[in-house]
Amino acid sequence: MPIAVDGARVGRYLRAAWRWARLLPPRRRERGVRVFYGHDRVPAPGDPAAGGSAKSQRLAERFPNSPADFTLLYLGSTWLPRDLGPLLRLAGRRALPIVVNQDGIAYPGWLVKLIKDKRNSVRDTTDFGSERPAFVRPLPPG
Secondary structure (H helix, E strand, O other): OOOOOOHHHHHHHHHHHHHHHHHOOOOOOOOOOOEEOOOOOOOOOOOOOOOHHHHHHHHHHHOOEOOOOOOEEEEEOOOOOOOHHHHHHHHHHOOOOEEEEOOOOOOHHHHHHHHHOOOOOOOOOOOOHHHOOOOOOOOOOO
């Protein structure tokens, strides 16, 4: 009995395998900011997108997706990649900053501030509660 295989799924796995084949060999670090959104393809401007993919779509206009040679890992909590664990370990080994957007706000100023702050490390870039602008913070009770 033949097994039905979804062509889109096969394509995703092949793209991921090709990305990992390029990511794993050690390489010399090039200067500059190259962002990876956790997915090999980010919807192009004008393509349908929702949730985390829409946020990445907007940011990718200014910071294009760089799946194989990234210097910053940007993750949206509603659009996490299937290979999240290995990506986090790779970023940790390479001491790359990791940004986790979980409040639904995405705008270039926030990312640019992170990139310019050279003191951030993998461990202290995951908590930005105090860095959010006032309009994002929850209102006090009462």
